[in-house]
Amino acid sequence: MVSLKIFPSDIVADMKSLKETITKSLEGKATIYKFDEEPVAFGLVALIVHILMPEEASGVMDEVERRLKSISGISEVEVLVSRRIA
Numbered sequence: 527m528v529s530l531k532i533f534p535s536d537i538v539a540d541m542k543s544l545k546e547t548i549t550k551s552l553e554g555k556a557t558i559y560k561f562d563e564e565p566v567a568f569g570l571v572a573l574i575v576h577i578l579m580p581e582e583a584s585g586v587m588d589e590v591e592r593r594l595k596s597i598s599g600i601s602e603v604e605v606l607v608s609r610r611i612a
Contacts, residue, residue, distance in 0.1 A: 527559060528587065528608045532573040532594065533566070535601035541573065544599055550576060550591045555579070555586060574606070581610065 562574040579586045
């Protein structure tokens with residue numbers, strides 16, 4: 527599982543729409559475990575995305591990051607933690 531912090535490009539970002547777009551963009555590569563929201567400053571809210579992905583597959587993390595960074599409305603993607611789960 528990988529936890530990523532995603533910063534929207536705008537303060538008034540529609541989080542519901544952004545979550546749906548993220549979920550659709552990762553279909554076939556990884557599975558969303560859950561979303562959390564984290565207030566940052568001055569009304570900006572970061573989205574914490576917990577993603578399940580296969581450990582054996584090569585290049586999955588790079589592909590996930592590339593897909594997320596290509597979404598309109600996302601300004602930055604930061605990896606918080608990567609760990610194995612049972």
